[in-house]
Amino acid sequence: MxxxxxxxxxxxxxxxxxxxxxxxxxxxxxxxxxxxxxxxxxxxxxxxxxxxxxxxxxxxxxxxxxRNVKIPEPTNKNYSGKLLVRMPKSLHAQLAEEENVSLNSFIVSKLAQG
The missing domain is CATH 3.30.160.250 (Double Stranded RNA Binding Domain)
Structure with a gap:
């Protein structure tokens, strides 16, 4: 085209x-x-x-x-909202015990805080 x-x-x-x-x-x-x-x-x-x-x-x-300048085109990316995070078992256990909430909630909270 x-x-x-x-x-x-x-x-x-x-x-x-x-x-x-x-x-x-x-x-x-x-x-x-x-x-x-x-x-x-x-x-x-x-x-x-x-x-x-x-x-x-x-x-x-x-x-x-x-002027032959490259024109940026829109991107149509759809994001699932899912993210896989690998961590040491010891860190997983520590966070699960300390935070007293699901790790998913904890991580989303920390990401939202910046």
């Missing part, structure tokens, strides 16, 4: 929306595609910002294609 402007415009990129309120009370919206650095659109309404995003994408992709 030829990776031209139409190809990239039809990819399903994750989009982030942010409502911005200035100190003077002015409200507007910013829409970005994190996978595409520097691609930002603004609008007085969310609908306007999304519409502006299409124009920004066209310009961004066209510029990259003209």
């Amino acid at each position: 030829k990776k031209d402007l139409n190809y990239y415009m039809n990819l399903n990129y994750s989009t982030e929306f942010k409502k911005i309120t200035e100190d003077d009370g002015e409200v507007y919206y910013r829409v970005t595609i994190p996978k595409l650095p520097g691609l930002i659109a603004y609008g007085d309404t969310l609908e306007e910002a999304v519409s502006e995003l299409d124009d920004a994408k066209t310009a961004w992709f066209s510029s990259c294609l003209r």
Whole structure:
């Protein structure tokens, strides 16, 4: 498949929306595609910002294609939420006795804490 402007415009990129309120009370919206650095659109309404995003994408992709810059594509990974951890039996026994909760709960708690 030829990776031209139409190809990239039809990819399903994750989009982030942010409502911005200035100190003077002015409200507007910013829409970005994190996978595409520097691609930002603004609008007085969310609908306007999304519409502006299409124009920004066209310009961004066209510029990259003209300059032969690699364009990142979205990834569609599905995660099961499962993780297998191997540890020494002695550590397993120690944690199981000390924590008084399931090791799964303990590990998820520690990961969530950062």
